[in-house]
Amino acid sequence: MADERRWESHPEADQLAAFVEQSLTRGERAELVEHLSGCARCREALFLAQEATQQEAAQQTAAGARLAISAGRLPHWLRLTGPVAAYGSALLALGVVSVFWYARVNTGAGPSPGREQAVVTPEPRNAAAPAMTANPERARQDSEKRGATPSSAAQMEKGKKSEAVFRASLALAASSEPSAAASAQPARATEAAVQPEANAILAQPPVVLPAMRMGAPPDARERQREQQRIAHARLQAQSEAEARLTEERYAAGGESSSQVKTAAAFPAVAIQAKQDRSQAPAAAPAGEAASGSFDAMPRVNGVTWKGASEPMDGGAAPAEPAATSPLPAGAPVAGTVDLEGRRVALDTRGALFVSLDNGAHWRRIPKQWKGKATALMLLPEGKAAPAAAPAQARTAAGDSLLLWNDKNLAWKSTDGAETWTPFTPRR
């Protein structure tokens, strides 16, 4: 039979699906691989379909795991008695919790006479917090004196804090009631053994949530809930609006996608960073060969902020980003030299670039040296080679450029970094 096959441009969806599911014959599979090796469009579709398959399989596996603990996998006797036992245990647990809570909180007569009740505001908590955390160093020293390790000291610190909080809560229940006093007596008896900050806590006015106490009027609880809802809604709306505003601002400013994402995720940080950049300190005086090293970059809040718009010569950060594009391939800049009419830059990967428009566009200089270029220097005519230190300075015509590699060998260029020849310093 004559071969009546005709050529198609792309395989059909059925064939792609069959390929993924290993349903093709060996010959068909080979033909499809031949096509896929040369067709990015079909490869992309194939991998997308495969990802969708895997996601669905993962979801089914998760659903199957949930079903595995359903009645179908339980022993027969548990299937019958399970629901009843579940309800019973839930009721029992609820009852225990209720009794415990009633015994702890409800004094029956309301607040103790002579003891003020503070409305819950952040200030009292924060006022108490320093007392709790005022002596972490002391706690650590105490634990070290006792021979404890730092980790165990932290645990002891944590344990003591929780104990102090518990005793503070017990103090709430302390009243003229004999039962409450009796329950507080064991705690008070051991006060001498409790850390001083615990005593400080006990001495503080109790922080009470009136709405949390049994017997508080319902409208007070409702008011508190409403206040909390309003506060949460305001916070959420504020953060969302801030994030949107920052994202739009950065997108309009032509920031990179990663920067937009960072700004959207941490709007406060991004805004602060931008403000800090605009308030960068004044530059070193002109003419100084400022180091272009990382240490020379302005530091804000302990973080060095650096972008394509940051001047490498330590000058004052401009209020608006400069029209300088990042180097091709995106590697950080290791050093730059400004010649007359051009700027030469070396990146950390050892690639050399030149720009004729003040950094707006860059052109790569083909490698004409051995090894990896690590430093770029200026060699003014008539002067000996300076000590190895990268320089960024404006120069006059006739100055040469020096390039050092990782083997401490040098190359020289006298035509604005276009061509390079091996250089031997005069001794």
Add this chain to the structure above:
Amino acid sequence: MAGFRFSRSKGPESELTDAALSLCAPVRALLRQRWPGVAEGLGLTFEEMERAVLEVAARYRFGCTHANQPTEAEQLAFVNALHLEELMLARACAAGEAAAWETFLTRYRETLYQAAYAITRQDALGRELADSLYAELYGLREKEGQRQSPLLRYHGRGSLAGWLRSVLAQRFVDRHRATRREEPLEENAELAAPEQGWNQPQPAPPEALTRLGRAVEQELSGLDREQRFLLASYYLDGRTLKQIAGVLGVHESTVSRTLGRLTAALRRQIAGSLRRSGLSRREVEELLEADVRDLEIQLKKILQEQERSAFPLQQGQLLPAMEGGGIDG
């Protein structure tokens, strides 16, 4: 670009009249056995089912890539591997059977939308993609008074769910490529010459780099299809080992080992080619450490635009680690 070839159906009637493409007796017996459970409940007759299977068989020549008449064993293996139930469901839906549509919606509607969300990774776009396909599947298009449903293009080679995912993926890729306004390959080579910022003459690269570029091109051109698929998927498309392994049906470590061996072999071959061109060993080693950005080669063009003649499948040609569960045909 190498085209993908398969047997094109000229129409059901022409295949039926071609005696060479009729179903053999064992295949008919198999269909007769499976018809009650597969097609009868959907309102399809045995003849309709047989016609559909024969159409698929003629389209793909029972999965045979050789020019000979498919044997009975090949026919049986091909038909046995078809997803007959889903094929019949698709045909019944394309014919507008209400019961078939109920079954299809129950089983595949959620799959359709989930796949669209997974492919597009956006709720709105995924819904739009799924909705458009869903409307087409129902056969809202008509041509010459007949409903045109994409379900007619499902042939049962893979599962219906897999077919739906592939269709969605193809549509998304086509739409994404159309809106992205891709540049032609010649201008979009990832490892091309350095940045062409403005119209200034570039200094010619050193001769050694030119030799290296030529050696790389030569060795890459000599790769077989599986190797090119691996390299293109991993280096050009940026796929992970896990993704490539999922597509090929092998373990992730297998892909990793294969890629490692392939790149090591390429490096050895390139080094050998440079030595044969007259470079010393030291020079070759130094040259292999050159920055790839200095090489004037277009990797994408080499891996994807290579014109090659179809070569016959040889025994063991597939990399041993990549031999999946394909049916011997």
